[in-house]
Amino acid sequence: MARVGVFICHCGENIARTVDCPSLAAAAARLDGVVHAADYKYMCSDPGQTMVREAIVKHQLTGVVVAACSPRMHERTFRSAAAAAGLNPYLLEMANIREHCSWVHSDKAAATAKALDLLRMMVEKVRRNRALTPIRVPVEPTAMVIGGGIAGIQAALDIAAGGKKVVLVDRSPSIGGHMARLSETFPTLDCSQCILTPRMVEAATHPNITLMTYSEVDAVDGFVGNFEVTIRRKARYVDPAVCTGCGECWAKCPQKKIASEFDAGLGLRAAIYRPFPQAVPNKPVIDAAHCIRLTRGKGCELCRKACPRDAIHFDDADAIQKVKVGAIVLATGFDLWDHAAYGEYGGGRLTDVINGFQFERLASASGPTGGEIRRPSDGQTPKTIVFVQCCGSRDEKQGLPYCSKICCMYTAKHAMLYRHKVHDGRAVVFYMDIRSAGKGYDEFVRRAIEADGAQYVRGRVSRIYRRHDGKLIVRGADTLAGEAVTVEADLVVLADAVRPRAGARPLAQMLGVGSDANGFYSEAHPKLRPVETAAAGVFLAGACQAPKDIPDTVASASACAAKVLGLFAAPQLEREPIVARVNRELCAHCRACIKGCPYGAIEDFEVKDRKGNLVKVVASVNEGLCQGCGTCAAICRSNSIDLDGFTDEQIFAQIATME
Amino acid sequence: MIIGYYPGCSLSGGGIELDLSVKALVGVAGVTLREIDDWNCCGASAAHSTNHDLSVALPYRVLSLAEEQGLEQVVAPCAACFSRLKGTHLRLERSDELARKMADIVGRSYNRTVRVLSLTDFVRLLLAGGLADKLTHKLTGLKVAAYYGCLLSRLPQCTVAEDDIEDAERPTSMDAAIRATGAEPIEWNFATECCGGGLSLSKTDAVVRLSGAILADAKDAGAAAVVTGCPMCHSNLDMRQGAIHAAGLGGSPDALPILYLSELLGLAAGVPPEQLGLNRHFTDAMRLTRGAADEARSAPAAAGGGGS
Numbered sequence: 031m032a033r034v035g036v037f038i039c040h041c042g043e044n045i046a047r048t049v050d051c052p053s054l055a056a057a058a059a060r061l062d063g064v065v066h067a068a069d070y071k072y073m074c075s076d077p078g079q080t081m082v083r084e085a086i087v088k089h090q091l092t093g094v095v096v097a098a099c100s101p102r103m104h105e106r107t108f109r110s111a112a113a114a115a116g117l118n119p120y121l122l123e124m125a126n127i128r129e130h131c132s133w134v135h136s137d138k139a140a141a142t143a144k145a146l147d148l149l150r151m152m153v154e155k156v157r158r159n160r161a162l163t164p165i166r167v168p169v170e171p172t173a174m175v176i177g178g179g180i181a182g183i184q185a186a187l188d189i190a191a192g193g194k195k196v197v198l199v200d201r202s203p204s205i206g207g208h209m210a211r212l213s214e215t216f217p218t219l220d221c222s223q224c225i226l227t228p229r230m231v232e233a234a235t236h237p238n239i240t241l242m243t244y245s246e247v248d249a250v251d252g253f254v255g256n257f258e259v260t261i262r263r264k265a266r267y268v269d270p271a272v273c274t275g276c277g278e279c280w281a282k283c284p285q286k287k288i289a290s291e292f293d294a295g296l297g298l299r300a301a302i303y304r305p306f307p308q309a310v311p312n313k314p315v316i317d318a319a320h321c322i323r324l325t326r327g328k329g330c331e332l333c334r335k336a337c338p339r340d341a342i343h344f345d346d347a348d349a350i351q352k353v354k355v356g357a358i359v360l361a362t363g364f365d366l367w368d369h370a371a372y373g374e375y376g377g378g379r380l381t382d383v384i385n386g387f388q389f390e391r392l393a394s395a396s397g398p399t400g401g402e403i404r405r406p407s408d409g410q411t412p413k414t415i416v417f418v419q420c421c422g423s424r425d426e427k428q429g430l431p432y433c434s435k436i437c438c439m440y441t442a443k444h445a446m447l448y449r450h451k452v453h454d455g456r457a458v459v460f461y462m463d464i465r466s467a468g469k470g471y472d473e474f475v476r477r478a479i480e481a482d483g484a485q486y487v488r489g490r491v492s493r494i495y496r497r498h499d500g501k502l503i504v505r506g507a508d509t510l511a512g513e514a515v516t517v518e519a520d521l522v523v524l525a526d527a528v529r530p531r532a533g534a535r536p537l538a539q540m541l542g543v544g545s546d547a548n549g550f551y552s553e554a555h556p557k558l559r560p561v562e563t564a565a566a567g568v569f570l571a572g573a574c575q576a577p578k579d580i581p582d583t584v585a586s587a588s589a590c591a592a593k594v595l596g597l598f599a600a601p602q603l604e605r606e607p608i609v610a611r612v613n614r615e616l617c618a619h620c621r622a623c624i625k626g627c628p629y630g631a632i633e634d635f636e637v638k639d640r641k642g643n644l645v646k647v648v649a650s651v652n653e654g655l656c657q658g659c660g661t662c663a664a665i666c667r668s669n670s671i672d673l674d675g676f677t678d679e680q681i682f683a684q685i686a687t688m689e
Numbered sequence: 690m691i692i693g694y695y696p697g698c699s700l701s702g703g704g705i706e707l708d709l710s711v712k713a714l715v716g717v718a719g720v721t722l723r724e725i726d727d728w729n730c731c732g733a734s735a736a737h738s739t740n741h742d743l744s745v746a747l748p749y750r751v752l753s754l755a756e757e758q759g760l761e762q763v764v765a766p767c768a769a770c771f772s773r774l775k776g777t778h779l780r781l782e783r784s785d786e787l788a789r790k791m792a793d794i795v796g797r798s799y800n801r802t803v804r805v806l807s808l809t810d811f812v813r814l815l816l817a818g819g820l821a822d823k824l825t826h827k828l829t830g831l832k833v834a835a836y837y838g839c840l841l842s843r844l845p846q847c848t849v850a851e852d853d854i855e856d857a858e859r860p861t862s863m864d865a866a867i868r869a870t871g872a873e874p875i876e877w878n879f880a881t882e883c884c885g886g887g888l889s890l891s892k893t894d895a896v897v898r899l900s901g902a903i904l905a906d907a908k909d910a911g912a913a914a915v916v917t918g919c920p921m922c923h924s925n926l927d928m929r930q931g932a933i934h935a936a937g938l939g940g941s942p943d944a945l946p947i948l949y950l951s952e953l954l955g956l957a958a959g960v961p962p963e964q965l966g967l968n969r970h971f972t973d974a975m976r977l978t979r980g981a982a983d984e985a986r987s988a989p990a991a992a993g994g995g996g997s
Binding site for chain 1: 856857858859878906909910
C-alpha cells in the first residue's frame, strides 16, 4: 500500500500569492494514498528539506510529491534529500505549481484548484513509481574546445593545467581570434598582442593540448562523457610538419591584392598566407578561392618552386578525423553587424566610415599603417574623428534590441588612443548612454573625457554623408543641449553591434544547444548555471553566449574549465535512469523503433536458449545511448516498449485523475 | 488600361505642370486616366495637423468613391496626396475598428480594394507596359539628381511595402525611370532632405536655407537638373531659387532646372515641352530642350565651384 507524503512550498510569495497553500495541503491530505501533507514558506531551504527527510522516516513514506517550482530548478535538491532519508530518489516527484500555475494566473481560487489538479496527478504518478538506479557510463577524459580565440585558449589552458587532454579546434589558419587583432585593451591599455601571444604559444606547446587549426566540426554524435566529433581538417596545401614558415612562398605569390580578413579589409595578403606574423601555428595555408594554380587547375606554382622544403602540395584535400571526447566547450565568439543596412550612414559605401575592428587595425602597431591613424581613402591623418556608439545595437527595427556591452568601453579607448597619437586631433563621441560598469571602467571613460579631451555628445547621429570636398558630414542631435549638431569629420568609426558568429546556429543544432532570440547560445540558467547548456557536457565560454569583454570572457572560460574538470573527476558518470525498456516477450521485432530512434540507441538482440540456439531476435535499448525521449515507446506497434519513470500506466493514471 | 486619377488641389494650381505632364505621358503610353468623380481634399497639411479623424475621413471618402466607381488602381501624382491616400488605406487594412469608425463618420463603405500609386509607382507601371520603347528622344549625357524629399521615401510602410525594393533612407525608385530616358541618375547626398515643405509662406527663410543646401549639393555632384515628384518640393526648389541665389545660397548662381519625373519622361518621349508645362517654370527649364544633350554635358563643368 502506497504511503505518499506531500510537501507544498510557498516559494516566499511566488506561489502563496496566487495559490492558497494551507488549504491545498488540507485537500492533499485527503487524497488516496496520501498519509502526510504539509506546507512551508521555503521548502528548498534547510528547514524545509529537513521536514521532508524527517517525514519520510516518521511516516515510512513510499513516495513523495513536492509541489513547488519546476523540476528543472529543484528536483535534484529534493531527490538528494529523499536519498539522505533512505528513500530511492526516483520515488520523489515534483508538481510544478509555480511556472505552470502561480506565475501565469491571477485568480487565486482558480489557481488553487489547478494546483490541486497538478498535485493530484503527481500523487497518482508517484503511487506507480518504481525505484530506479542511476546508469553509470564511462567518461572519456578529453575535452574539445571549439573556437581558438581568447575564450577557447583560456578554457583549453585551464583544462590542460588540470591534467586533462584538450583538443582545440579553430576554423581559421591560426588561433588568436579577435583579440589578436586588437591594439590595446581597456581599462589598462596594455597591448593585446603582448598579453595574448604568449598564451597562444603556450596552447600550441602544452603537452595536454592538441591544436587543430583550419578545421571545422562537421558532426557530433554521442552524449556527455562519450561524444564522437567529426572534424573536417581543411586542405592547407602546405604540409605543416615540413614547412618552416620562412616566407619564401608568400613573397613569390603573384596574387597579392586580397583583402586581409585579419586587417578587417584594410590590409592586403597573398593567396598563400599566414593571417598575421605572430600566427600560431606560424605556417601558411593556400586560399583555394584566390590561388591561380588551384582555380585554373594548372600554371603558376611559383610558391611551390620557391619553397626550399618542398612543403607545398596542390593535391592536398580535406581530411575527416573523428575524435572521442567527454565534454565540449563552445567558444565560437562573435562577429560585428554590418552597418551597410543603415542607408542613413552611407549604407556601407563610404570608405572612411569604418567599424571598430578597422580602427583597431589602424591603431595597432602590427596593422596596415604601422599604428599610425590614417584614413583608408587617401592615407591622410584625420583631424576630426566622429565615433558613433550603438550602431545597430538597441535598434529593434534592425532586430537587435540588446546592448552590445563592449562598445562604450572600446569607443572611449579609441578616442583615447587617437588623442594619444594625434595630439591636435578632435575626437567626438555620440552616445545614447554610457554603460561603463566594471572595475576601473567608469574611471577609464572619465579619463577619456577629462584627461584626453574626447568630446562626448549625448544623442543619435541621423545622417552621415560625404561632401564633394571629401569631408564626412555627421549630423546628429545633442539631446542635453537640445539642439541639432553637425560635425565635419575626416573619419567616422561606427561601433557596430555584436552578433553571434556566422554558422553558430547549425553548430548549436548539432549539439542540442539552444539559441536565444538574438542567436546567442542559451545557458542552462541565466544566474545559477551560466556556462552550462541544456545539453549535458556542453559548456559556453565567451561571447557566443552574449556580448562579453575580455575579462568576462576569460572568467567564463575558466568557469567552463572548472565544470569540465569536475565532470572528469570521476571515472564514471551517473546518468538519469530514464531510459526505454523493451519487453522481450512481446517484441515482434518489427524494427520500427530501431528506425525511429533519433539517437541510434536501439539495436537487434538475439535471444538464445541455454544451449545457445537462437530463439528469436528482439529490439534492445543501449542504456548508454538512450536519451529517454520516448519516441520508440510511441512508435512501438505491439506496445512492448515503456519508458522508465514515465510508463504508460503512470501517464494514464495522471490523465485519468484530472478534473 | 484604365487608371483612376486623383489630381488633388495642387495639380490645378501650383503643380499644374505635373498634371499636364502626367496627362501627356498617358497619351504616349496609351493608358486612360479616369478622374475620380466628386473627389475631395486628401487631408494633407491643414487636416492632419488639426484633427486626426478628419485627416483619415477625407482620404477615406476618396478611396470609397474610387472603389464605388470601379477603379482598382488610383494614381495620386502629388506626393502629399499619395501619402494621405496610401497611408489611410494601409491603416484601414490593419484595423477593422478604424474601418467601422470611418464608415460611420463618412456614411460610406470601403472594402479596402483600391491600390494607390505614387508618381514613381505609376511611371514604373507605364514603363513596364511599353512606354520604355517609346522614349526615343534620349537625353543622353544629362546628369540628374533624383530628389525624393520626405513623402516619396516615407512613411516606409507606404513607400517600401509595395515591392520591398526601396530603402527609405536611400531610395532608388526613380533611378530606373531616369535611366530609361537615357539620362544618368547621379550619386548625391540630399535625396531625402527636407525642402522646407509647408513653411514656404510662413518661414520663407527656413525654406531658402534648406532648399539652398539641396541645390548646392546637387550642383556639387554635377547635376544639370533635379527631378522630383512633389509639387511642394518643386515650388520650393523652383520658385524660391531666385531668393536662394539672392541670399548667396544654393551653390553657384547658375540656374538649376527642377523637373517633375513625368516631365523628364515626356521630354524623352518627344512631347513638345510646352505641352508638358516646361515653359511655366520660374527657373528656366526650357534650356534643357535647346540642344538638350549638348547643354547638359557642359552644365556640370559650369557648376563646379559650389559648396556653402
